[in-house]
Amino acid sequence: MNQKQLMKMMAQAQKMQAGMMKLQDDLADERVEGTAADGLVRAVVTGQGELVELSISPEAVDPEDMEMLEDLIIVAVKNAVEESRRLSRERMEDLGLPGMGGLM
Numbered sequence: 001m002n003q004k005q006l007m008k009m010m011a012q013a014q015k016m017q018a019g020m021m022k023l024q025d026d027l028a029d030e031r032v033e034g035t036a037a038d039g040l041v042r043a044v045v046t047g048q049g050e051l052v053e054l055s056i057s058p059e060a061v062d063p064e065d066m067e068m069l070e071d072l073i074i075v076a077v078k079n080a081v082e083e084s085r086r087l088s089r090e091r092m093e094d095l096g097l098p099g100m101g102g103l104m
Helices: 003-029 066-094
Strands: 031-036 041-046 051-056
Antiparallel strands (some): 031 041
C-alpha cells in the first residue's frame, strides 16, 4: 500500500467516524414509542434506547391485578426498545454500515 492509498483510507475512516458521532447525537434526539394493551401503556425511548417517558392510562390500573400492569409496562418498554434498535440499524445502513446498528 502506498502513501496516497493510506492517506485516502485514513480520510475515509475519519469521515466515517464523524458520521457515526453525528448519528449518535441524532439518535439521542430521536423518540420512538412502544405500546401495550392497545395503547393503554405507552413507553417512549430515544433512538439510543434510553427510556424517557412512560404513560399509563387509568383504565390499565386494576389494584387487584398489579402483575398484569407490570407485564404491560414490560411489553411496552420492550416494544419501544426494539423500535429504537430498528431505527439505529436503519440509520447505520443509511451511513453505509449495514449490520452495525447493534453497536450503537
